[in-house]
Amino acid sequence: MILRLKYFGLLSEVTGMKEETMNLHSEITVEALRTMLEKKYTGLKTKSYQCAVDLKLQENDYKINKDSEIAFLPPFAGG
Amino acid sequence: MLSSKEKYRYDRQIKLHGLGLDGQEKLKNASVLVIGAGGLGCPVLMYLTGAGVGKIGIADADTINETNLHRQVLFSVSDIGNNKAFAAKDRLSKLNPEITFETFPKMLDNKLALEIFQEYEIIVDATDNFSARYLINDVCVFYNKPFVFASLFKTEGQLSVFNYKNGPTYRCLFPSPPVSSESCEDVGVNGILCGIIGTKQANEVLKMITEMGEVMSGKLEIYDSLTNYSTIVLIDSATSVFRISDEEILAFDYQYFCGEHEDRFSLSLEEFKKIIHSDQIQIVDIRQDWEEPKIQLKSKFEIPLQNLEMADQKLNPEIKTVVVCKYGNRSKIGAEYLRKQKKFNDVSFLKGGLLEWLGQDNF
Numbered sequence: 043m044i045l046r047l048k049y050f051g052l053l054s055e056v057t058g059m060k061e062e063t064m065n066l067h068s069e070i071t072v073e074a075l076r077t078m079l080e081k082k083y084t085g086l087k088t089k090s091y092q093c094a095v096d097l098k099l100q101e102n103d104y105k106i107n108k109d110s111e112i113a114f115l116p117p118f119a120g121g
Numbered sequence: 122m123l124s125s126k127e128k129y130r131y132d133r134q135i136k137l138h139g140l141g142l143d144g145q146e147k148l149k150n151a152s153v154l155v156i157g158a159g160g161l162g163c164p165v166l167m168y169l170t171g172a173g174v175g176k177i178g179i180a181d182a183d184t185i186n187e188t189n190l191h192r193q194v195l196f197s198v199s200d201i202g203n204n205k206a207f208a209a210k211d212r213l214s215k216l217n218p219e220i221t222f223e224t225f226p227k228m229l230d231n232k233l234a235l236e237i238f239q240e241y242e243i244i245v246d247a248t249d250n251f252s253a254r255y256l257i258n259d260v261c262v263f264y265n266k267p268f269v270f271a272s273l274f275k276t277e278g279q280l281s282v283f284n285y286k287n288g289p290t291y292r293c294l295f296p297s298p299p300v301s302s303e304s305c306e307d308v309g310v311n312g313i314l315c316g317i318i319g320t321k322q323a324n325e326v327l328k329m330i331t332e333m334g335e336v337m338s339g340k341l342e343i344y345d346s347l348t349n350y351s352t353i354v355l356i357d358s359a360t361s362v363f364r365i366s367d368e369e370i371l372a373f374d375y376q377y378f379c380g381e382h383e384d385r386f387s388l389s390l391e392e393f394k395k396i397i398h399s400d401q402i403q404i405v406d407i408r409q410d411w412e413e414p415k416i417q418l419k420s421k422f423e424i425p426l427q428n429l430e431m432a433d434q435k436l437n438p439e440i441k442t443v444v445v446c447k448y449g450n451r452s453k454i455g456a457e458y459l460r461k462q463k464k465f466n467d468v469s470f471l472k473g474g475l476l477e478w479l480g481q482d483n484f
Binding site for chain 1: 272354
């Protein structure tokens with residue numbers, strides 16, 4: 043399945059990009075996806091962010107099992 | 122009741138289908154408290170004043186600085202040095218003399234929040250730090266008031282309406298703050314983004330009061346000013362919404378919770394200037410050897426940050442100590458180290474750093 047990953051706020055600075063596509067061969071939980079990305083981009087390990095799957099915020103145990111758009115949302119402080 | 126003067130002033134929005142005289146009446150009877158009269162606060166305040174919100178509270182302890190003017194467009198050059206809440210009221214009263222403004226020119230602490238939020242129907246979070254945001258959330262949940270949230274990061278903004286008719290709260294979205302991260306970078310912001318997002322906040326307030334359109338409750342918008350693209354994400358209330366009593370709020374250390382507790386050991390530039398020539402002081406410059414310009418003060422010590430463990434050989438832990446660096450970020454770490462590891466009695470760091478004191482031209 044094709045996952046379109048979108049990085050917001052300082053996460054795009056950690057990964058070096060605002061979005062990328064990933065092709066996975068089996069379903070994956072949000073938590074497992076985080077772990078996978080943290081291995082790829084170690085800077086993510088110390089960052090705090092929520093995950094939205096197809097524009098809906100989901101918990102760590104949510105299973106992604108089809109082509110989806112995943113948004114990684116860190117909190118912003120500024121104002 | 123609207124006077125004929127008011128019907129004339131607001132004619133162009135009264136004509137709007139869905140607003141009408143009814144809506145204008147609701148605006149007149151509404152009360153909105155805006156926390157922060159900075160980047161977000163300025164546009165919020167301007168448009169709520171224009172629209173005729175009857176009572177507007179303005180809370181901000183900051184004074185106006187020239188570096189604010191690229192984005193805090195409510196102010197002028199002649200306002201530099203003045204308190205933002207006062208300056209805002211002054212300017213806004215000229216736009217609309219019919220509005221009742223209340224100013225709170227001090228830091229929003231737990232006690233003040235619990236006191237003043239009661240007097241308003243809607244709160245607007247136009248702050249710039251996490252501890253204020255969690256405080257606002259908890260007090261609004263306690264009083265069952267909705268609040269319009271927005272936040273910024275460089276060229277992106279977030280917007281949502283929390284605690285609105287049993288909708289999710291800020292803590293439902295972000296249950297805990299991020300771990301505070303130190304950086305020497307001066308984080309910039311697109312000034313115009315402040316205008317875009319702050320105006321969206323004002324628009325949400327308008328919709329809530331007049332009951333026009335759809336309020337951004339249960340939704341988080343992330344706006345990218347570089348692409349003009351908005352991502353809107355649905356959010357649910359937590360299974361158990363975080364709710365604490367007023368006593369628990371009073372006892373809650375929000376700065377500690379958000380890792381901002383070392384900020385309380387900062388010294389402002391004014392305070393710094395008052396004490397630097399004293400005999401009973403130590404100014405510790407923790408920059409690297411190669412960093413310029415060197416500071417010319419009689420009580421100064423140059424000890425790079427990584428050598429601070431030998432600090433007690435050169436410094437007296439009993440006397441007043443101020444740690445300095447270029448921006449203020451490293452000196453915060455240095456001050457924390459001296460306080461916690463070396464048990465220095467009275468140590469602070471210069472907020473804004475040597476850059477604020479000596480000026481950009483000297484670097």
